[in-house]
Amino acid sequence: MTADPHIGLIGCGRWGRHILRDLLALGCRVSVVSVSDESRRYAREHGALSAVGDLEALTDQVDGIIIAVKTSLHYEILKQTLPRNVPVFCEKPLTDNADGAWEIADLAADRVFVMDKWRYHPAIELLAERVAAAEFGRVISIDSHRLQWGSSHSDVDVVWTVMPHELSIIRHVLGRIPPLRSALGEWRNGELCGISALLSDSVGATTRVSDNYPVHLREVRVVCEGAVLLLDDPYADHVNLYRLDGERLPSKLPLAEKLGVSTEFPLLRELRWFCDYLKGGPAPLSNANEAAAVVAMIADMRAAAERLRNSGSNEC
Secondary structure (H helix, E strand, O other), X not given: OOOOOEEEEEOOOHHHHHHHHHHHHOOOEEEEEOOOHHHHHHHHHOOOOEEEOOHHHOOOOOOEEEEOOOHHHHHHHHHHHHHHOOOEXXXXXXXXXXXXXXXXXXXXXXXXXXXOHHHHOHHHHHHHHHHHOOOOOOEEEEEEXXXXXXXXXXOOOHHHHHHHHHHHHHHHHHOOOOOEEEEEEEEEXXXXXXXXEEEEOOOEEEEEEEOEEEEEEEEEEEEEOOEEEEEOOOOOOEEEEEEOOOOOOOOOOOOOEEXXXXXXXXXXXXXXXXXXXXXXXXXXXXXXXXXXXXXXXXXXXXXXXXXXXXXXXXXX
């Protein structure tokens, strides 16, 4: 296919509207499915070819489908879209249930992909390139944290919505996700509101997510033998590089070198990738098997945090 693709966009809420905007900017034709009258009206007014209220009413003439509905609906919508036999790009996580995620992967591992936008972030791409080139020696550890106050999602907690980002960053930089070693939950009124996890093999990885944190923090740090690389602002045009000379840590923080990166939004970059894939390009970066493994690891984290909680208490 050489023409601009025709995309079926399922969901046109807060995030789906950003997807609609970027798809249109990329020259795609977009047909929208939404149960909301207001969202369908918005889609028509902002350039969608059509907007219908039911998936069965979506035209058969779509080249690919993007799913941007609530996490709790992913499994159901995926099962409904798979018979169309077209590539599907689903918002993360693939599902909020490990069994369901593996079922989807078994059914359509070759044409279901997950929108891990951080794998398309220019700064994360730079970190992965520098690590792969061993430019600063062996990687010792990586940390990826997202702490915030409150959540915009009503159907699932912050662990389901944010931890997939952290694991995708770790995978992209290291080329793998190390095994889970331990997980500590953060609880509020009996509900999980955060997790701190330790993963390790030859490289240690820590990750923490919470919606119970008064100051917004987004940070990715890679520690190598010869340098520390730090992304402390996802909108920055650079990654900070702190070189380490010799075996001892310098008593004074070395001057940061700024490694420049593009500020193009990751959402646009991943949507361009999907559109190019529909025209014969390489597949998106996170396939269904990888996505199911992430869901399974998050389920394991939650179970480990619950066991630790039952052995004591760490509830707010």
